[in-house]
Ligand SMILES: NC(=O)C1=CN([C@@H]2O[C@H](COP(=O)(O)OP(=O)(O)OC[C@H]3O[C@@H](n4cnc5c(N)ncnc54)[C@H](OP(=O)(O)O)[C@@H]3O)[C@@H](O)[C@H]2O)C=CC1
């Protein structure tokens with residue numbers, strides 16, 4: 114077993130990590146950290162459990178620690194669900210101390226030697242870990258993308274060999290994406306908020322790195338551009354995206370791409386049987402309430418493929434878009450014997 118910890122274990126993403134790791138076949142969940150407000154309490158007393166899954170009793174008696182390098186330096190790896198303003202310095206220090214860091218936070222995503230990985234899309238980018246090691250780092254940092262970006266690149270992946278240069282996307286993002294303190298009921302009930310800070314820039318830059326090519330020790334960005342408009346809607350979990358791409362081929366060929374898509378590997382514990390669920394006939398799918406739990410929250414659903422090329426993609430933002438993505442990245446790294 115590989116000994117792991119979760120940083121920011123009491124938050125929206127941290128709770129998902131604890132849920133996914135409390136009974137994991139490869140990872141032994143040893144350490145949970147949060148702010149000094151939670152430190153010293155048992156996890157069951159510190160956390161306000163808000164997931165639609167039973168509380169994992171095996172984690173309940175773990176004493177939550179303040180988030181420091183010292184309290185995780187003896188672990189093999191940590192999963193980070195820290196706020197981005199804290200994650201930058203702490204993740205660097207933890208990786209330098211010899212621990213593998215799998216992070217959800219945005220702080221290191223665009224660092225030139227840090228892989229920004231979606232396992233089905235760019236597994237080879239884990240090769241950047243060697244670049245970190247070559248410059249003397251004992252541990253390493255691997256990041257996963259922004260939750261809307263993940264859904265988009267998963268949906269573009271089956272058609273990546275069709276040539277496109279211009280991608281446009283409008284998002285309808287769930288409330289849980291803003292974290293537990295993020296959006297008040299007065300703001301979101303009976304409403305749509307057409308602004309999510311920094312989200313559009315992330316969606317316009319991260320996909321180019323993820324779908325780029327690892328050339329020696331450098332990522333060559335993909336050769337398309339993205340224009341994004343991001344919106345918060347009154348949905349608890351599940352980000353829905355309307356995507357336009359300037360693909361020339363007929364929609365029937367593109368439907369075959371989605372229908373026939375298979376992940377390039379199999380057997381990781383968190384990997385869904387189907388990475389993409391394609392709605393061939395139903396005109397009113399995917400929908401977050403009906404489709405977000407497909408593949409235990411790890412499947413991205415695609416539908417309404419029309420000429421243009423226009424289609425809809427939807428995925429669970431705190432599972433496929435965050436904690437599940439990071440756990441699967443770690444499983445991929447273990448399977449590639451990176452640890
Ligand atoms: N929500 C989502 O869908 C996604 C989130 N992310 C990223 O994941 C990260 C976590 O997001 P989310 O879970 O939504 O955030 P939350 O606000 O729900 O949780 C924040 C966590 O960080 C801890 N924390 C806060 N301040 C400190 C501090 N000073 N020192 C140590 N720990 C602290 C909190 O502990 P305490 O309870 O003690 O305050 C809590 O465990 C962010 O970087 C976010 O951008 C990425 C993709 C998707």
Ligand SMILES: N[C@@H](CC(=O)OP(=O)(O)O)C(=O)O
Nearest residue numbers: 217218219259260286290291
């Ligand atoms: N901003 C995203 C969630 C998030 O925290 O993303 P990032 O890790 O890129 O800041 C949302 O609100 O749905």
